[in-house]
Amino acid sequence: MSLDFKPELGDFFKDETFRDDFTFKNSPAAIARFPFPFDRDDYMYSVNMEPHISGRPGSVFEKTFDVDEHYVSEMIDRAKVLAEDPLRCQSLPHMTLAGWDLLELIMDSNARDYPQWFSLHKNGNQWHWINRPLGIDHKFTFLDESTLPYGPMEYITRQTQGDFSLQDERDGNLWMDAGMITTQADWSLDFDVGMNFMEWHAPVPLAHEKQVFDRALKFLLKLQNGSPVRRFNWTMTVNPLLDTAPETYPKWGPTKASLTQDNLGSKQHLRVELQALFRLPRSNAIAFSIRAYLGKFEELVTMPKWGRRLHRVLRDIHPDIAAYKGFARNQPAMVEWLAKYDDGKPTSPGWWPTPE
Amino acid sequence: MSKTIFPPSIKSRPVYATLEPRPGNAHVVIADGEGAEALADLLAKAPDRAAMLAQMHILYAPGPTGTDQWAAVQTLGAAQSYRAPTIAAMLPRLTKVVSEAHMGTQFYLTGTEGLIGQAEREIMMTGLPFAAIQKEHRGSTLRRVQCVHCKGITENVALDPFVCSHCGLSLYVRDHYSRRIAAFQGVNIDAEDPGLVPAAVERFK
Numbered sequence: 001m002s003l004d005f006k007p008e009l010g011d012f013f014k015d016e017t018f019r020d021d022f023t024f025k026n027s028p029a030a031i032a033r034f035p036f037p038f039d040r041d042d043y044m045y046s047v048n049m050e051p052h053i054s055g056r057p058g059s060v061f062e063k064t065f066d067v068d069e070h071y072v073s074e075m076i077d078r079a080k081v082l083a084e085d086p087l088r089c090q091s092l093p094h095m096t097l098a099g100w101d102l103l104e105l106i107m108d109s110n111a112r113d114y115p116q117w118f119s120l121h122k123n124g125n126q127w128h129w130i131n132r133p134l135g136i137d138h139k140f141t142f143l144d145e146s147t148l149p150y151g152p153m154e155y156i157t158r159q160t161q162g163d164f165s166l167q168d169e170r171d172g173n174l175w176m177d178a179g180m181i182t183t184q185a186d187w188s189l190d191f192d193v194g195m196n197f198m199e200w201h202a203p204v205p206l207a208h209e210k211q212v213f214d215r216a217l218k219f220l221l222k223l224q225n226g227s228p229v230r231r232f233n234w235t236m237t238v239n240p241l242l243d244t245a246p247e248t249y250p251k252w253g254p255t256k257a258s259l260t261q262d263n264l265g266s267k268q269h270l271r272v273e274l275q276a277l278f279r280l281p282r283s284n285a286i287a288f289s290i291r292a293y294l295g296k297f298e299e300l301v302t303m304p305k306w307g308r309r310l311h312r313v314l315r316d317i318h319p320d321i322a323a324y325k326g327f328a329r330n331q332p333a334m335v336e337w338l339a340k341y342d343d344g345k346p347t348s349p350g351w352w353p354t355p356e
Numbered sequence: 357m358s359k360t361i362f363p364p365s366i367k368s369r370p371v372y373a374t375l376e377p378r379p380g381n382a383h384v385v386i387a388d389g390e391g392a393e394a395l396a397d398l399l400a401k402a403p404d405r406a407a408m409l410a411q412m413h414i415l416y417a418p419g420p421t422g423t424d425q426w427a428a429v430q431t432l433g434a435a436q437s438y439r440a441p442t443i444a445a446m447l448p449r450l451t452k453v454v455s456e457a458h459m460g461t462q463f464y465l466t467g468t469e470g471l472i473g474q475a476e477r478e479i480m481m482t483g484l485p486f487a488a489i490q491k492e493h494r495g496s497t498l499r500r501v502q503c504v505h506c507k508g509i510t511e512n513v514a515l516d517p518f519v520c521s522h523c524g525l526s527l528y529v530r531d532h533y534s535r536r537i538a539a540f541q542g543v544n545i546d547a548e549d550p551g552l553v554p555a556a557v558e559r560f561k
């Protein structure tokens with residue numbers, strides 16, 4: 001595979017893999033800022049959205065798009081996924097303007113939030129973008145596709161951690177008409193592209209009956225430019241495999257049968273998606289970012305509150321949710337492993353690791 | 357024969373109603389198999405049957421289980437009636453008819469889900485309003501299924517699980533449906549435990 005960038009790891013970004021030998025792990029600093037998604041000892045689907053405003057310094061909520069120690073290696077992994085299967089990035093013809101909107105949002109945000117890594121100079125539509133970690137220095141004309149090596153959405157999301165989808169708004173609904181999806185929790189962009197909000201959410205159990213999607217859609221249709229919102233989603237992944245795609249399920253499916261009490265702490269990962277929604281200014285489309293964080297069970301239990309809470313959440317989860325998320329077969333093993341870290345003490349409200 | 361009753365399902369799974377005559381300056385009927393009976397019922401309800409037939413173009417193919425009611429369709433006396441041997445053979449003509457349709461054209465799709473889905477996809481690609489499309493299911497419930505792994509489509513799937521006609525994996529059939537692909541999704545059933553394939557059940561007829 002040839003990369004069209006020349007990565008510069010420096011001393012912050014890690015050289016690691018999300019495939020084959022799976023060398024990915026979190027530094028102690030990354031564990032301390034892990035977005036643990038449970039603010040209480042149980043879990044059920046809800047309309048869990050809050051304003052995406054700058055949160056605690058150092059947390060994943062501080063910046064519009066969180067760039068962390070895994071950035072460069074995640075971008076190399078994405079390039080490999082796309083080389084193997086270009087259908088993971090698709091944009092229906094009417095979505096190009098939304099792609100430019102997204103490119104601008106990410107470039108503006110990252111140049112502002114991380115001046116040491118990214119710069120953007122604008123002279124009218126003549127833009128100069130520098131991405132130091134990936135070794136990219138590029139002058140192009142904003143809104144002129146012929147000056148980029150890819151479409152605008154693909155260009156910028158090959159340089160941004162997390163998946164992205166772009167939703168067109170028509171007929172009082174949102175239509176997933178474009179996306180860069182290489183770190184998905186087992187759903188297919190190629191199958192879902194062109195669907196509306198209710199159609200692509202169709203496989204989710206329980207939430208339709210609880211009116212979660214009716215209410216969420218109503219809320220999103222009112223989303224304003226400049227007032228983004230965020231929410232969490234989570235699932236379970238064996239091995240630090242970012243690309244759990246249905247397309248390649250026969251390759252990674254067997255790893256679900258590989259867990260033992262001895263290897264579970266290092267092989268089983270809690271996979272957390274920090275999702276944010278942005279109304280885009282020119283196209284009126286909505287951008288959806290799905291940023292996946294992987295945490296090994298053995299890393300998470302270094303925070304006593306998280307160990308206790310994860311045990312309780314997984315022990316008591318609704319069986320339909322465990323089945324839908326694909327971990328029902330390993331739920332007893334996970335609960336057994338985690339039980340050692342649950343001394344029965346109460347936990348404090350909220351997801352921060354302290355107070356316990 | 358009454359319209360097919362499907363069990364309650366998820367929200368991407370298409371739903372069907374009963375065809376009703378609607379005012380329009382052209383009536384395009386796309387049907388296969390038992391869809392011919394829905395067409396007869398539609399005409400029986402038309403306020404002015406002769407006027408509707410005078411503006412009607414029928415594209416018909418036999419159904420996947422062999423039902424061929426072309427003789428009855430032909431004698432209805434529509435302005436244009438056409439029989440294709442299969443849906444695949446019908447598609448080039450369907451594409452042309454649809455691309456030449458205009459506002460005011462009413463579409464009546466009836467028969468199997470494979471026929472209805474592929475016709476709807478052609479109409480959607482032209483950007484004509486959804487409101488001009490009616491769909492009534494009749495006859496076979498055999499499914500058109502896309503393998504999520506190799507992307508190949510297997511027509512007329514009766515068994516669940518079934519063997520993908522392209523890559524050979526054993527797939528279970530989901531209710532998750534893509535209108536863009538006009539197919540249900542098939543997913544490898546023994547991905548986690550290779551070789552453990554349950555006995556196939558005849559779910560679709």
Ligand code: HEM
Pocket residue numbers: 045046047048165167174176185186187188192200201202203204207212213216220231233234235286288324325
């Ligand atoms: C417009 C942006 C959104 C997009 C593109 C999106 C996309 C998706 C997709 C593709 C899935 C997987 C469905 C499958 O199994 O095939 C999913 C799951 C889900 N979505 Fe969304 N979604 C969006 C917004 C929301 C919002 C605002 C909510 C708020 C309640 C929500 C709640 C959920 C839930 C609860 C699940 C099930 C997740 C799980 O249990 O792992 N989504 N979403």
